[in-house]
Amino acid sequence: MKTRKTVDVEAPAAEPDAPEPRDAMGRPLTPRKTEMRLGREAQARIGQQLRAMYEAVVNEGVPPHIADLVRKLGDQDDGVA
Amino acid sequence: MKLDPAIRDQVLGTVPSLRAFAISLCGNIDRADDLVQETLLRALAHIDSFQPGTNMPAWLFTILRNLFRSEYRKRRREVEDADGRYAETLKSHPEQTGRVEFNEFRTALSKLPSDQREALILVGASGFSYEDAAAICGCAVGTIKSRVNRARTRLADLLAIDSVDDFGPDRATRAVLAGGGRN
Numbered sequence: 001m002k003t004r005k006t007v008d009v010e011a012p013a014a015e016p017d018a019p020e021p022r023d024a025m026g027r028p029l030t031p032r033k034t035e036m037r038l039g040r041e042a043q044a045r046i047g048q049q050l051r052a053m054y055e056a057v058v059n060e061g062v063p064p065h066i067a068d069l070v071r072k073l074g075d076q077d078d079g080v081a
Numbered sequence: 082m083k084l085d086p087a088i089r090d091q092v093l094g095t096v097p098s099l100r101a102f103a104i105s106l107c108g109n110i111d112r113a114d115d116l117v118q119e120t121l122l123r124a125l126a127h128i129d130s131f132q133p134g135t136n137m138p139a140w141l142f143t144i145l146r147n148l149f150r151s152e153y154r155k156r157r158r159e160v161e162d163a164d165g166r167y168a169e170t171l172k173s174h175p176e177q178t179g180r181v182e183f184n185e186f187r188t189a190l191s192k193l194p195s196d197q198r199e200a201l202i203l204v205g206a207s208g209f210s211y212e213d214a215a216a217i218c219g220c221a222v223g224t225i226k227s228r229v230n231r232a233r234t235r236l237a238d239l240l241a242i243d244s245v246d247d248f249g250p251d252r253a254t255r256a257v258l259a260g261g262g263r264n
Binding site: 042045049054057060071073074 | 084089092097118121187190206207234240
């Protein structure tokens with residue numbers, strides 16, 4: 001069983017030919033660069049934080065002065081201030 | 082002719098997202114609100130050029146971005162945020178008190194080139210398609226895709242998110258699985 005590899009969908013599928021130094025948990029000791037392809041988790045995490053940041057502003061809704069402005073402009077005859 | 086209430090509601094409905102985008106562009110809440118206001122003035126003055134049934138958010142985002150760009154060119158030095166001013170102003174935002182991780186994220190985001198940040202936000206946060214984002218930015222779809230990819234990769238680098246590591250629960254799960262496979 002020693003030669004069998006568990007292939008994780010998020011991990012790079014193929015091992016390099018030369019064995020990498022690994023820690024006790026089987027993770028590479030040398031930090032991997034992200035130049036290849038970002039893992040799904042990394043992408044998900046970035047997307048999540050990005051949306052959280054954006055939504056903090058979106059959740060403030062429409063500031064009253066902007067709502068007033070739009071209503072006022074919309075009620076004018078030519079739509080111009 | 083008065084503004085069609087349906088159109089007015091579409092405009093109002095876009096405002097929250099438009100503000101979030103404006104803040105991400107200029108990194109300052111007051112300036113962002115000015116920019117949104119200016120965008121709405123311009124949009125409503127030219128509402129006849131909006132085709133009902135087409136994408137209202139994309140139309141307003143395009144106007145806002147163009148206004149920002151023309152102003153940006155004039156005041157480039159003032160608004161340059163490579164030194165992290167963007168992150169600083171966001172930190173003072175009352176809604177965004179918080180977690181260290183969050184601040185790290187915003188700081189990292191502020192270090193991206195503005196065209197990459199913009200593309201990432203349009204696609205990853207505003208939820209535009211690559212096609213809409215390309216139309217908003219006036220560039221090719223492929224350009225948007227590559228900007229988004231570069232932005233993600235750079236963010237992952239800055240945040241030291243490894244391609245496979247660094248996430249607690251999943252890493253723990255993987256460790257268990259890996260351990261099981263090896264025994």
